[in-house]
Structure formats: C-alpha cells, structure tokens
Amino acid sequence: MLTRPLRDRRPTWPDVLLSLAVAVAGLVESFGRQGAGLEQIKDPMPLAAGAIVSGALLLFRRRFPMATLLTLTAVGFAVQMITDAGYYAAWHFYSTLIMVHTVASAAELRSRRGIAGLGCVLIAYGHLQTLQYNDVPEVLIGAIFVGVAYTSGILLRRQIDRTARLAEHTTRLEMEREERARWAVAEERARIARELHDIVSHNVSLMTLHVGGMRRMLGDGRDHERELLLGVERAGRETVEELRLMLGMLRGTEDGDAPTPQPGLDRLDDLVSQVREAGPEVHLRIIGTRRALPPGLDLSAYRLIQEALTNVLKHAQAAGVDVTIAYGPDELSVVVINDGAGSGRTPHGGGGGHGLIGMRERTAMYGGELSAGPITGGGYRVFARFPLGDPAGAG
Incomplete structure (x- = not known):
C-alpha cells in the first residue's frame, strides 16, 4: 500500500466546509426540535455541544481516522448518558458514516491497521444500535449505510493507490525515454565523428602536403618565409596526429584501421535504386545546378535522405516517395515526402526510434534547419x- 505523508492529510477546504455543515446542521437540529414531545429534545445543550465536537473531529479524520471514530463514539455515548433520552441525533449518524469511509480508505484491510480499523467500525456500528429501539429492518438499514460507507472507502483507497502507481510508472517511463534520447544523441554524435574523421584527416593532410610543397618551391633564398611555412607544416602534421588519437578512438573495434570511403549526394542514384527494389516508387528531382559541396555537408545531406528513406521502408507503408534536392545560391534544401498512411504514428515523430535525432544533429552541425511531420491528406x-x-556565420 502507498502511504501518504502527514502533510497530505491536513484539513482541506472541503473538510472545513464539511465540518461546518455537520456542526451547523447539528445546532439547527438541537435547538430547532426543542420541546417536551416524544420526538423532541428536552435539553438541547448536550446535543448542540456534541454536534460542535463532532464537526471539530471531522477536521482531524484524515490524520487520525481510527482515533476520531472512537472519540465520536465516546461523545455519542456521553451525550446519551447525559440526556438519558432515546433521541437519534442525525449529526451523529452522518459523522459516523463519514469517519467509517475515512477509516476504510486509510489502510489496506489485510494489514494490521486495516484490521484495527474494521474493529473500530464494528464498535461504532454497535453503538449506533443502542441510541434508540431498532427493529430488524432498522438494523439492516443501518448496516447497509455503514457497509456502503466502508466499501466506498476501500474503493477510494485502491483508486488512489492505483493512480499513484500509474503516476510513478509514467514518471519512470518519461525518465527512461529522456535517458534513451540522451544516449541516442551521444551515439549519433559519435557516429558523425567517426564518419567525419576520414574527411577531416584527409583535408588536413592535404593542406600539410601543399604547405610542404610550397616551402620546397621557395628555394634557399627566403629563409624567413621558409621558416614560417615550416611551422605551419609542423603544426599540420601534429594536428593530423592528434586527430588520429582523439577521433580515431571513436571508431568501433570492428571498423579496423582502414579508412572507409564516405558517400555523398553523387551516390544518391544508387540509394534510390535500392529503395525502389524494396517496393516504393521513388522519384528523384534535382533543382538547380549540381556543384561540389564541402565533404562533411555532402555526407550529412546524404545521410539525412538515407534515414528518411529507411523510415519510409520501416514504418510508412508508402507506395510513392518524392525526393527533391534544390541547389540555391547560398543554401541547399532537401525535401522527402511519402504518401504512407502509417507515417503519423511512426518513429518519425520520435515515438519509438531516434531517426529524427540523427537528422537534427547533422542539420544543426552546419547551422541548418529541420522540420518533419505529417501533412494534410x-x-x-x-x-x-x-x-x-x-x-559559424550561418548558425
């Protein structure tokens, strides 16, 4: 059973209103029925005091459920002894039902507190039967009311426990989802670093070779320039070595040491052909004039299209896919649209996979923008x- 802390059992505004209602109704009953008749109250003061005490006890029923029920029973017994009358006070009956409900909702019946609470309920019910002469139907009616109050308390407690467990489970799932998303981002960044390793190392090595060639072309007469180029060449070689040490460790052991050729948009036709063989009809359209792109950006654009087409095969159930690549003066745009009926419920939106994470990482790395989602129709x-x-300037 999930126990609630004491601060959650403090009187609430509904408790205060309920307490006032019982106390005021008891006062109205005590003084409104004052008289010498059979169904009237000869001395209203003890009953009025009992109504006030009963209302006050309701304020503490959440924190001390069994104690307040037993105290209410004792108050009722004391009022009965003082008045020596058989008048059946309504405030006592209503307060008893409310506290029986609270006792039932406070503890699991199979626990020690639950068994003790049931004993308190039986004592309170037994005392109700002594307040006036009751025939068998009256006893059964009282038992029904008390039973309903007790059962409703049990159902309320189970519902509260179930809600608390669901909230805890939801929180845990949300934390696990965020943790998986963080791991996915880290893995995707490591994958991007592995892919860019060869590109960066190749370009820096090429720069170093060019600087070395220029140094040798200067001859022996320009020592100052040669010294400067020698420093640049030395820094380039050190950079290549550091790249090998820092980025090379990101390679998986299965990759080996041999560089892997990285694809670009020039190999997009092969990718489209592979997807067509798997089922959907892919239409590729190029807008503008193809031109050489930075190797890393070329690779990122290719991987983005590859991921989008992979998601189409896995989740979209699409019959057709349109891939559009537009070369603008100062930007490259990529659009992949499929007609799949299942796309809105797929990991495109991050429900179960992390395809969008890789797309976002690759786009943001070059200061770009990414949007993905279902389309009308x-x-x-x-x-x-x-x-x-x-x-840097774009971002």
Missing part, C-alpha cells in the same frame, strides 16, 4: 535546409 514530409557558407 496523409503522408509525411521531411525538410532540411543547409546554408552554403561559413557554418
């Missing part, structure tokens, strides 16, 4: 924009 659209310029 069915299907799914992935749009990415890559600035063709300085990423």
